[in-house]
Amino acid sequence: MLPAGEPDQFPALTLPGFNSPHGVFVSPSTGQIWVADTGNNRVLRFPVYIEMFFGSTVSDFGFTTRLPLAVTLDATNNLLVADGNNRVTMHFPSLRVTNSGHQLSRLAPYTHATLRPTGFNRFAESTVNFKEAGDATNMPTSLGDLEVVVGDLKAPIQSVGPEKIEIVLPRDVAASNSVSLVVQRLSTGSIVAAGTLVLAQAAPALFTVSGEGSGQVQATNADGKANSATDRVGRGEVISLFGTGFGVPSGLPEDGQAAPDKMDGTGSLQVAMGTALVPRDNILYFGLAPGLVAVWQIDVKVPDNVPPDPNVPVGCIFNSINCNLDSGVRRITTMAVKPSAAPENSPE
Secondary structure: OOOOOOOOOOOOOOOOOOOOOOEEEEOOOOOOEEEEEHHHOEEEEEOOHHHHHHOOOOOOEEEEOOOEEEEEEOOOOOEEEEEOOOOEEEEOOOEEEEEOOOOOOOEOOOOEEEEEEOOOOOOOOOOEEHHHOOOOOOOOOOEOOEEEEEOOEEOOEEEEOOOOEEEEOOOOOOOOOOEEEEEEEOOOOOEEEEEEEOEOOOOOEEOEOOOOOOEEEOEEOOOOOEOOOOOOEOOOOEEEEEEEOOOOOOOOOOOOOOOOOOEEOOOOEEEEEOOEEOOHHHEEEEEEOOOOOOOEEEEEEOOOOOOOEEEEEEEEEEOOEEOOEEOOEEOOEEEEEOOOOOOOOOOO
């Protein structure tokens, strides 16, 4: 409530920069304000009034469109814009899709992918993982009232949250420069977000503990413990690295099905540790990780010349594609290597 004697409403705000705006709509569900800024050929969204009054009056989302005259939202919060060409267009929320390993744009069939909204909708109100929804081993094609269709194939879904959806791109979708991706809400049939993908034949990447593409890789030491600064691998010992996007060899499990056993991968793989490639004989296994969905495992014997350090650079090259590099952006991924044991009777 306002203090006694104060007016029962806040005064109007003056927002500079408009040019003959013709339409305003306030979302009844969120309170966000949409403006058809006609003279500037754009549609803008602003936060709820009270946030602008006490904070920034800058638009938090917008896009260009010719002569917008009126704006509104439908029942599922899809934006409708009437323009000066006597058209009414529906603007589905867009999304950004990245490789879940290095979080860069290179994608391929049978690759873990991360979907994030870039428009004005959230995917869901809460977060749910497929392991919490029933089968703890195999991924479903619907989760949290959502499904993801890539081309004409439903993608296995690992998790759904307000700002992120984790999926596996279907193994049988064709590599192409334009593959559609649509996120749909099952209960209403509405489109939550849509976009197009560019899919290559392979998109190799190592998973990281942070999930952001850099830093400590997801790996296990020979004793089964996660590799980390407190549980390092020794030189001469075997470490298992985990990644995604290493091609689509024949005989893969069905979409969403966990690998029942080890299955060798195909293609040329090189692994780098420290400042050099490891000898090929040190790569003891390259193939699917048993019990996991579309995850590749690389077992490597750590060479004796790798420096002892909690942040040793580690990466790979698959079929001449660098696992840490895409479109000029480089990721630095690391592993933890312990010092060699001191010889017996050595001086303290």
